[in-house]
Amino acid sequence: MTETPDRVALITGASSGIGAVTARRFAEEGTAVVLAARNTEPLEAVAEECREHGVAAVAVPTDVTEPDAVDTVVETAVERFERLDVAVVNAGTGETRNVPLSELPREQFAAVTETNVHGAFYTTRAALPHLRERDGALVFVGSSKGKYPSTSTPVYAASKWWVRGFAASVAGRAGPDGVAVTVINPTGVPTAFGSDFRESTNAESLDPKATVGAGDVADAIVYAAGQEGATAVAELDLYRRDIHARF
Template identity: 65%
Template sequence: MTTRSRVALVTGASRGIGAETARQLAADGFDIVLAARSEMPLQHVAADITTTHDGAAHAVPTDVTDPDAVAALVETTLERFGRLDTVVVNAGTGERRNVPLTELSLAEYRTVRATNVDGAFYTTRAVVDHLRETDGALVFVGSYKGKYPSTSTPVYAASKWWLRGFAQSVAGRVGPDGVAVSLVNPTGVTTDFGRDTRDQTNEELLDAEDALSASDVAETIVTAVDQDAPGAITELDLFRRDIYERF
């Protein structure tokens, strides 16, 4: 295992889009710092990366809803690698589908907000100055539901609408300083998203032949990361080909 010249931090990296993004960034020549709450799955991804690639993969169990934990994550990254070139803000959670607003618990609402909104803010706040130093890349994983209404999951959709506005506003702040800010909006992806809130995960619910895979989204994220200056992929919609049929 050798140390490479570029370092990427990925949140929500223990499974799904985050884990696959970490793998593809490692294949692209990055050392990787993986963050998520679940330590054992995170360690498994790190071990897989170090076995498959020459670079380093360091797992840091982190709850992105805790600003002190996020600050410690970034500090650990810098202590270990000395720099930060790319950050993928991927950690997120959903809500139960089709629950009347009057029956949606405040705890569930706050969980979605804390992870998807507060977690994205805490992560961004902790990394932007370090990305300025390297002319780095900051990628937010949004959603199709961040551009169109979702009657089945209005709180989740609202959190992704917020993320979209935040990402583009941050781009206005740090783009002039050399940081490339990108927002990737996928439609439904065949992962275990929904495992804590639904009877069926996306992997069980979606037809793999028609839906996106985690690998599809990760490939798009890496494309955004690899965009050469002065260009930046500011927003990229990665939709299944038949998505507009529903309209």
Template identity: 40%
Template sequence: MIAEDTHVGMFAGKVALVTGASSGLGEAAALKFAREGAKVVVAARRAEQSARVVERIVELGSEALFVSTDVSRAADVERMVKTAVDKFGRLDYAVNNAGIAGPRFTPIAEVTEAQWDQVMGSNLKGVWLCMKYEIPAMLANGGGAIVNIASIYGLKPSDIGHGPYCTSKHGVVGLTRSAAADYGQMSIRINAIAPGFTLSEMVDPTRPGAAEKYQALVERHSSMKRLGHAEETANAITWLCSDTASYVNGVVLPVDGGSVTRMY
């Protein structure tokens, strides 16, 4: 007789919230949580794309909920967390991934105030707002784990005229480490991922003229000389949320193929 497969996933009975989950890293993380048994809150601005992610989660046998959210708006974020708790009764994990690229190939003195404020609002203020409302929900449940999405440009300067984005991600690193110190003793672990260049809507080498640019970037930033895949980052995210990372708090984990130190 063949034994029945009783595997239900390491997050069975848990609830995960992922912002920016309509595509890319956020979508991959949402699907990974679902495969491991979690119920998933898909938070994003784009309804049609998010609905497809919800459908995929349901096809995997889990439950999902889409909440339209602009993370730069406090009322949206408060509603996002309240809706998650009202629907599923708890919040165990959060991935604060939503963000924008902002101006590229633009020297810092040429960045407009509106551009600066938009990037900081989504990428830095948005992460703070998410934690502001996620943490009380987790405390009410006895604890949890948060993963903020920074960038390799949160650990070093941008080399592509990408100052606002780089500054915002440095801010996410500092915010993560500070929050981890505040709440580690309260059974909430807070860590960050620093992805390298990873295939997504934002990093699409199939666009005209883009392949050569991204090849140059991976030569500079990945010792593996390739772009990453969203699933590779999702694996790191869910590991940080899992019990196997139970003593990991306040770290910023690069997922970038290794830094480049070679001379050839």
């Protein structure tokens, strides 16, 4: 296990789903990882799986809605490895489907906004100075619902529209400094997403043979993080093949 790796990636929401698979993908290719999520035990389990590939992996329990906590995880990465090359803004949550806005609990609105919007801002703000030093990559996990209306989950959709607009605007500032900024927009992914606020998770409600997998999204993230030179993929859509037939 090396403490002077050639590349270091920070991943939020890394304890499960897309974040966990992404961490393993980076580890497989020799990238050291710093993993952030609220749930300590599964986060450490993912870190241990990454270490099995011979890379350094640091698990830092982090609530991305707390700016000081986000600053701490970024500082941990830089203090241990003296660099940060990639930041993956992945942590996110959603809302109960098809609830009239007049009945949607304010707590759900706050949770979505604070995690998906505030958390993305805090992570970007903390990581960007270090990414500039490395000509690094900033990768946001967006959603197809950030490009099309969602009558079933309007608050979640709005948060992902914000992420896309924020990412494009950050690219306008950081791109000239050498930072590659990319948004990955998948359709629904069969993970444990929804376990806190729905009767069934995406894994239970989506057919894994007919939709985008967490591995597909992780591969796209790793690709975006590896871009070099003067160009960058600004946005990468990963849609199930029948997505446009649904409109």
